[in-house]
Amino acid sequence: MPTLYLTTQELQSYEALGDDVKVECLIEEESCGTLETDEELVVRLRLVASDSHPEVREIIFVILEALQQGNELDPNLLDRIPHASLPVVFFGMGVRGMSAFVELILTDMQGAEDIESLAALTKVRHLLVSANASPLVA
């Protein structure tokens, strides 16, 4: 059974969905913890684009080059993000950016399969919330 980690506002949006897209699931309240400040987000984005993550950095160069040339961004660029690099991308988005995805999917629920996607997205965000409050950080 999927678990949804939803904020109060998101829960309202979820409950307003039609029964044709909802399935039986567990719902946990998501507080989101202390959100990243803009200063922290800048540090993260730099880290994501650094030499420490060459695969992501390469894709960033491709995106910037397309913009430089005045070309439209290719939606298929997402396919070039290696699976191993996905956590890095989500980390760069931060809890706030991941919340954008959660709110977005709640506006675009097309079927029960999307509940799985919603559950997975909220899980990623929940793990990031946990990492933001990590006891490993001084």
Next chain:
Amino acid sequence: MSEIPQPQQALSLDTLPEKSRAALMKAVIDTLDLQEEGMGALPTLRAGIREVAAQQKLGEVVTILENDTAFENREDFESLRDLLRQEVILFDFERQYAAEMTPEEESSVMRFLKRNKVAIAVVLVALATGGIVAGLHSAGIITLTRLPFTEPVQAFFASASDTVQEWWGSLQSWWAGGGDVAATDAAKSEAGQLAEEAVSDAQRAYDGDIVSEAPLSPSPSDKFYDSSGGINADPPAKLDNGTDPFSLDDGSK
């Protein structure tokens, strides 16, 4: 409105000033008790930071750094401290992600992100913004009219929560490259005007009135350096030694 921080010189473990790097290496060696092997026991400095994190000793490293006279000013120490914090958060997140996320769940996330136009645009723009704040390109290269699926993107963020709107607003300010609150407001205002133009263009296109615009000319210099300006375009990023990373002489990215 609180001032949105504007990206300064990009700082990462790979681009640390020499004194900061030396101080950090010493702190890691001392904390991990690597006096004999030194950093040779670890493949990279980043591996050392991760080992510090795994042993929950970041606090010790930060304390050593704080007392190190190698830092010329408090700002240098704080920048390094903030970087280390994010490195450790990433380490912990990756560890939890690997332990908790199943391949099916990950596929489920990507299935949605690849299906939804707004999600695609948001990911690509966030990455591009990362490149700008990291100094890989000057600001001003992203405009709302150049985003894929501009209209649905704008519509989504117009009705999103305050948290999400503020996040998007911060990204916009960074890619517009304003230097202070007034410039940031101007950039947002100009971005807002461009958004309106984009919506108007879309409507005119629907009505069959639009005349297609010629594509923007590439920069006459290195392809990654926009010398033509743009919305509040910043001067090119420079490395710590003052060299221009986009100079044709070194040819490096």
